[in-house]
Amino acid sequence: GESVGLHLPTLSVQEGDNSIINCAYSNSASDYFIWYKQESGKGPQFIIDIRSNMDKRQGQRVTVLLNKTVKHLSLQIAATQPGDSAVYFCAENIKDTGRRALTFGSGTRLQVQP
Amino acid sequence: DAGVIQSPRHEVTEMGQEVTLRCKPISGHNSLFWYRQTMMRGLELLIYFNNNVPIDDSGMPEDRFSAKMPNASFSTLKIQPSEPRDSAVYFCASSFTGQSTDTQYFGPGTRLTVL
Numbered sequence: 628g629e630s631v632g633l634h635l636p637t638l639s640v641q642e643g644d645n646s647i648i649n650c651a652y653s654n655s656a657s658d659y660f661i662w663y664k665q666e667s668g669k670g671p672q673f674i675i676d677i678r679s680n681m682d683k684r685q686g687q688r689v690t691v692l693l694n695k696t697v698k699h700l701s702l703q704i705a706a707t708q709p710g711d712s713a714v715y716f717c718a719e720n721i722k723d724t725g726r727r728a729l730t731f732g733s734g735t736r737l738q739v740q741p
Numbered sequence: 742d743a744g745v746i747q748s749p750r751h752e753v754t755e756m757g758q759e760v761t762l763r764c765k766p767i768s769g770h771n772s773l774f775w776y777r778q779t780m781m782r783g784l785e786l787l788i789y790f791n792n793n794v795p796i797d798d799s800g801m802p803e804d805r806f807s808a809k810m811p812n813a814s815f816s817t818l819k820i821q822p823s824e825p826r827d828s829a830v831y832f833c834a835s836s837f838t839g840q841s842t843d844t845q846y847f848g849p850g851t852r853l854t855v856l
Binding site: 659661663669670671672673676716720728729730731732733734 | 745774783784786789797832834843844845846847848849850
């Protein structure tokens with residue numbers, strides 16, 4: 628079946644650099660996307676979301692870009708800090724009448740080097 | 742504000758025993774989700790409820806798993822009998838289902854170990 632996937636399992640960056648985490652999705656019917664951050668021993672934490680009628684959305688130090696043409700989603704973290712070290716998941720909401728469950732990607736581990 | 746509350750945080754049991762995991766969603770949320778997370782399979786949706794009614798239980802592994810939501814503030818996930826392959830972290834999440842932007846908020850999870 629169609630699913631959300633990630634290109635890179637581990638991303639290592641230097642503190643202060645910008646990070647870019649990528650995600651590919653295959654279901655063109657998806658209309659809503661979310662990025663979650665999961666720290667060790669904790670549940671996934673909402674970071675930012677974007678609807679399919681948008682190309683870009685910005686939050687505090689984070690930006691999500693959506694390219695529907697190539698079915699690609701990215702999370703950009705500016706001035707990466709040690710506290711950003713975690714596993715990042717993209718998730719999609721597959722448009723289906725009455726169904727609001729998310730499908731999660733496999734995750735990318737971000738390691739921030741001091 | 743209290744987030745999603747799960748109990749217990751850790752559970753160690755022996756194969757064949759019954760296990761009950763509990764969840765209290767965020768007040769005002771009308772959808773509740775149970776997920777299982779393992780290294781091999783990542784985050785998997787088991788079942789979700791909307792207004793206390795099960796909507797999709799296609800992710801429930803087998804008849805040993807059952808979930809209930811007797812009211813808007815409480816849900817249980819039961820495994821009977823438990824098996825070692827059920828060892829995982831089980832997350833509960835809740836959301837307010839409005840239009841198409843239903844952000845799910847996760848609890849801290851229950852780490853289950855079946856010996």
